[in-house]
Amino acid sequence: MKRKIKKLVAVALSVAMLAGILGGCGGGDNSAKSDDQGSGKAEVSDEAKEANGGKTWKILVLSLKQSGSLNDGFGGALDALAAELGFEYEVRYKGDDGSEMLSKVQTAIAEGFNGIILTKDEGNTNEIVSLCAENGVYVGNIWNNQGSSLNASSGGYAFLNNPYFVGGLVDCEEDMATEGAAFAKAVAEAYESLPEDKKEGSIGFVTMPPAWQPAQVSAVEEIYQSLLNDYGIPESAFATEGVEKRTEEEMVGGKTIAAGTYVWPSLDVTSKTLESKYFDNNPNMSLLISMLAYTFLNAGLDSANKLDSIHVWCTGFDNEAALVENFGSKGNQTYQGVRTAPVESVVMPVIQIIDKLNGHSYADKEEELAKYAEITDQNKYGLKDLMLKSSPTVVIINDEQMDAYLGGNVYGTGNAADSMLDVETVKQLMVTYNENATFEELVKQFSNESTVISMDKVLEMGK
Amino acid sequence: MIPKLKNERKGTLMKERVRGIFTKEWLEVHGNDVFAYSGLVLCILVFSILPPILRGINILDPAGLAFKSIVKDGVMYSILAAGAVFVYSLGAMDISVGAQISMYAILLIHTYNVGGSSIGALVGCVALIFVIAMVCGITNSVIANVLEMKPIITSLILQFLIYGIASVVINIWNPASIAITFDIGTVAMTHFAPLGNVWVQVGIMVGCLLLFTVLFNYTKIGHYVKAIGANQDCARQMGISLVKYRMLAYMIFGVAIVVASLLFVANTGTTTSNGGKGYEMKIMISLIIGGMPLSGGMKSKISSAVIGGFTYALITRSFIYIGVPDKYTTVFVALIYIVVVLLTCRSKDKVLPR
Structure with missing residues (x-):
């Protein structure tokens, strides 16, 4: 009897699975914005068909998340452009580790995707780019500085001059000057408002692991020095109990960190946990x-x-309740400032991929790239700077800015109409539609000098 | 016997055997095998017919990446699962597989780099990881025996230890990165490259399977590990050395892990300190889908590894090719797994076949 019940349950599960498969079969009839899987398949314009030689390109974004605002934001930003630029897209989770991400890239290539955007560096970008190049697929990058891949061996820089790697954006400025300045100012003001007996050991620092983001180590040191020297915060104000000092000068992320500076606490890369020791000691x-x-x-x-x-x-920044509902004057007011790169950043490598697929490239970029035909220890940092640019930085420092970002920007709404980038502006940045387009202008419009992407624009759109 | 009569008798026996197939009694004995083989055939049929129709993807095209990635996964799972059959036949498990693969991959890449990307360095490192794998196998089995612990506990200890060592060494050798890869460039530029060819991997798998099949079916090792898994006390009283044959079983599994580590490096070209994470579960799922009893014993067979390995590779890779959204493929794999378990689980108390 028990065995019969087990068999009945097994049959029922099989039927359910079959129904699920049939429901999902064939790629589905996805509208321009799908709640389920973040994909877009709108009707391509005639101009795009002509520009693409009759083809509709397929782009895959391997996102940091399985679902949520981030993926919806990517979808919205790409929805705004897909029909006019002649591409379909899909947003999928990158996987939990490098092996999974490589597996997803293999699957994507087998499915016929023409371009893949990576959002996380799992240390295997060289292999991914090599695999994509063998199969005629272009690779772009956002929100990571490829530090793990570049430093995984002495040959780690090889993928940067691969013709199938279009480059992209790292996660904001490497020196974090914009948020560093904003945070330092805010912290200095908050420090001054503390009661005298609460000031000692009140200011702490935590960094990303050097293996992931080496530049942040020097960035934090600069913020610390700014608070000391520019704002006159005394040494005693800093939470340094249990924090070691460097015994000798160290090169981190291409910058020299002096001996005697603090080694601020960081995450353990294996367990991905931040120990409470630092907080207990201070x-x-x-x-x-x-x-x-x-x-x-x-x-x-x-x-x-x-x-x-x-x-x-x-x-x-993450659109999670624990942050958003405790930001600024809300909840327990834990979070007072957060920095993020706008989701519109994904457009930068995507349009470069589409240009390449259409047989176009930026003359100024190709001229620069030609200098790096051979990568040496002397020129590798220059190549990295050429291919991996800093994304624009959006610093959210008060309630008004947070409300505008969540309520009026494509990241918070997932709505294509809330993207800071409109089709006409983007077309002017692409060689396919504007033979005078330059890489220099593209980089500028996806940086803090942008006239289209900024916190001011977010506030304006949020009104 | 007169030759003519001998042949007639053979023919009669064959007819009786054929008549006996798919009878109720036959299915009671071989039901799980039929189910496992049918599952693989069904998967091959479904995923070779539907993707071309629905999405223009042909998983049977040997030049295509779909075929290569499925076969390479199947090869990895089959080799590991075939080696694991020896351990699982004992009624034991080894969950340090992922940790060992991670550690051996780190050693292979690092030694190759330090050795100037030479084949001598590769050979030397293979020898080194072989020795380490044997030590791990012996440690797993002997400690479990001496301390009278469940083997899964000792392998859990080994897993933590090896992951810890892997994390420390990668931090020492590559402090600025979470990963280690080849100085010379991608794996295609190294002496590992030939191992990345799908047909070479199939050849290696066939070689391993032949070796394991001979050891399992035609030597004392195979017979005795099954006997120990069926009834340990009975085996001991028969004079079988439990320590010796457990040790041999783990050492044979160690050989499979070494081979799998080489293929892992050839396939990925890079690793982190936990790059091999998850293989212990993949082996278990492959064996279950292939019809292997987790309690071990006389019904253990090497074929479970191959059937299960390739079935698992197909179902994990191919749902997306028929349009199932990426984020739901794990759910479907889990459903298949539950269905298999429900249909094949059986009471341990059932009388074993003669």
Whole structure:
């Protein structure tokens, strides 16, 4: 009897699975915005058909998340352009590790995708780019500086001059000057408003692991020096109990960090946890500047029981309740500032891929690239700077800015109409539609000098 | 016997055997095997017919990436699962597989780099990881025996230890990166490149399977590990050395892990400190789908590894080719797994076949 019941359940599950497969079969009839899987398949314009030689290109974004605002944001930003530029897109989760990500790239190539955008560096970009190049697929990059891949061996820079790697954007400025300045100013003001007996050991720092984001180590040092020298914050104000000092000069991320500087706490890369030791050793800490992204930071603060007693300025914005509902004047007011790169950043490598697929490229970029036909120890950093540019930085430092970002920008709404980038502006940046388009102008419009992507634009659109 | 009569008797026996197939009694004994083989055939049929119709993807095209990635996955799972059959036949498990693969991959890449990307360095490192794998196998089995612990506990300890060592060494050798890869460039530029060819991998798999099949079916090792898995006390009383044959089983699995590590490096070209994470579960799922009893014993067979390995490779890779959204493929794999378990699980108390 028991065996019969098991068989009946097995049959029922099989039928359910079959129904699910039939429902999902064939790629589905996806509208321009799909709630389920973040894909877009709108009717391509005649101009795009002509420009693309009759083809509709397929682009895959391997996102940091399985679902949520980020994926919807990517979808919205690409929806705004897909029909007019002649491409379909899909947003999928990148996988939990490098092997999974490689597997997803293999699957995507087998499915006929023409371009793949990577959002995380799992240390295997060289292999991914090589595989894509063998199969005529272009690869772009956003929001990571490819540090793990570049440093995974002495040959790590090889993919940068591969013709099938179009480059892209790292996660904001490597020196983090914009958010560094904003956070330093905010923290200095917050420090001054602390009661005298709460000032000692009140300001702390946390960084991203050097293996992931080496540039942040020097960025944090610069913020620390700014608070000391520009804002006159005394040494005693910093939470340094249990924090070691460098015994000798160190090269981190291409920059020299002097001996005697603090080695601020970071995440353990294997366990991906931030230990509570730093917070336990510095119980007076109430102001924290974190170059460690919110995703990793919040769990560490929670386990150290600090969420109610600390104000944080951090990187790595996430539309999660724990951050958004405790930001600024809301909730327990933990988060007072956050930095993010706008989702519209994904457009930068996508349009380069479409140009390449249409047989076009930027003359100024190709001229520069020609200097790096052979990669040497002397020129590799120049090549990296050419191919991996800093994305625009959006710093959210008060309630008004947060409300505008969530309520009026494509990241918060997932709506194509809320993207800061319109089709005509983008077409002017593409060689396919504008033979005078330059790489220099493309880089400018996807940087802090942009006239189309900025916090001011977010506020304007949010009204 | 007169030759003519001998042939007639053979013919009669054959007819009786054929008549006996698919009877109720026959199915009671061979039901799980039929189910496993049918599952693989069904998967091949479904995923070779539907993708071309629905999405223009042909998984049977040997030049296509779909075919190559499915076959390479199937090869990895089959080799590991075939080696694991020896351990699972004992009624034991080894969950340090992923950790070992990660560690051996790190050693292979690092030694190759330090050795100037030479074939001598490659050969030397293979020898080194072979020795380490044997030590791990012996450690797993002997400690479990001496301390009278469940083997899964000792392998869990080994897993943590090896992941920890892997994390430390990669941090020492590559402090600025979470990964290690080849100085010379991609794996295609190294002496590992030939191992990345799908047909070479199939050849290696066939070689491993032949070796494991001979060891399992035609030597004392195979007979005794099954006997130990069926009834340990009975085996001991028969004079079978439990320590010796457990050790041999783990060492044979170690050989499979070494081969799999080489293929892993050839396929990925890079690794992190936990790059091999998850293989222990993949092996288990492959064996279950292939009809292998997890309690071990007399019904263990090497064919479970191949059937299960390729079935698992097909179902994990191919749902997306028929249009199932990427984020739901894991759910469908899990459903298949539950269906298989429900249909094939059986009471351990059932009388074993003669």
